[in-house]
Amino acid sequence: MIAFFTDWGNDSYYVGVCKAVMKSINKDVEIIDVLHETKKFDPKVNAYILHRFSKDFPEGTIFLSVIDAGVGSNRKPIIMKAKKRNFYFIAPDNGLLTLVAEEYGIDRLIEISNENYYFRKRYSTTFHGRDIFSPAAAYLSKGVPIEKLGNEIDIINLFRYKTPEIKNESIEGEVIFFDTFGNVQTNIPSELGETLFKKDDEVIVHFENKKFKAYYERVFSDVLPGELLIHPESSGFLEIAVNQGNAKELLNLDSEGVEIVLKKENY
Known part of the structure; x- marks a missing residue:
């Protein structure tokens, strides 16, 4: 194949x-x-x-x-x-x-x-x-x-990228691409999210001196239409999405490679 x-x-x-x-x-x-x-x-x-x-x-x-x-x-x-x-x-x-x-x-x-x-x-x-x-x-x-x-040959070209990590009770990672629905794909493995967050936690998304409140959930319909959520997507990484909406537009993200920090709001 x-x-x-x-x-x-x-x-x-x-x-x-x-x-x-x-x-x-x-x-x-x-x-x-x-x-x-x-x-x-x-x-x-x-x-x-x-x-x-x-x-x-x-x-x-x-x-x-x-x-x-x-x-x-x-x-x-x-x-x-x-x-x-x-x-x-x-x-x-x-x-x-x-x-x-x-x-x-x-x-x-x-x-x-x-x-x-x-x-x-x-x-x-x-x-x-x-x-x-x-x-x-x-x-x-x-x-x-x-x-x-x-x-x-002995070697190929490899690029550098930010390795996801937990630091100071936050998760640091990177925006890697946007899908056709405007969902924001990150390089943060779902296991890191499960380490710090539980369902219905309020999570602050930090990037480029901006902050947005989201909910840590399992499926899109766990939040109201238009609300922001973070959830484990099908490939095993965290995705930032809007129920029936476009997270890329809501967050006003122009390009990939943006470093992001996810932190529980009450921390």
């Missing part, structure tokens, strides 16, 4: 062409379109998204992830074979694999450099998704050994 993830959108032919290339190499391969409408050019935001959805895929999945503002530059096209779950991750070496590398461990790293396994030897400088990444995924799905696709 190939899990296909890009920032290309669905209003151009790029996704369809890459799937055609993969099918031309392995007509029996199953391709799952995970997401093609996401924040463009941003490997850090999309690293968090890749990390989240990877957990729900079966052992042996090949993750083809093309968030590649540096296409055609000296950044490497790579394959990471994970130590856990027999996962393969194919991506540009721009930090996109930071979190899955930490989650699953690195068994082997390959730079995709064997042109015999490219779609075209005279490959496009701006469409490596078609000519390099998609063929690599398809050949792996056919059982071609990873070492045939290129040369082994």
Whole structure:
């Protein structure tokens, strides 16, 4: 199975062409379109998204992830074979694999450099998704050994991020992305929330010298429509949401990467 993830959108032919290339190499391969409408050019935001959805895929999945503002530059096209779950991750070496590398461990790293396994030897400088990444995924799905696709490398690019922690009876973390409903996704594991908060606690959300009151709950309907809540979301992290509303707009958040502090109001 190939899990296909890009920032290309669905209003151009790029996704369809890459799937055609993969099918031309392995007509029996199953391709799952995970997401093609996401924040463009941003490997850090999309690293968090890749990390989240990877957990729900079966052992042996090949993750083809093309968030590649540096296409055609000296950044490497790579394959990471994970130590856990027999996962393969194919991506540009721009930090996109930071979190899955930490989650699953690195068994082997390959730079995709064997042109015999490219779609075209005279490959496009701006469409490596078609000519390099998609063929690599398809050949792996056919059982071609990873070492045939290129040369082994020792290291990949990883980005820094704020590690969530409990400090002074508060939880510190980071806003990592916004979903289509405007829910604010954080990198704070749900277990940290369960350590400090219990259901119906009033919690103050601090960021950028702003404060908002929310309730620590389990489901959206535990608060009234329009009220702010914090709850464990389906991937095991804390989410800030508004029942039948848009938390990103209510909190007036413009971008990801904002550091946040969650503290019980009565502390």
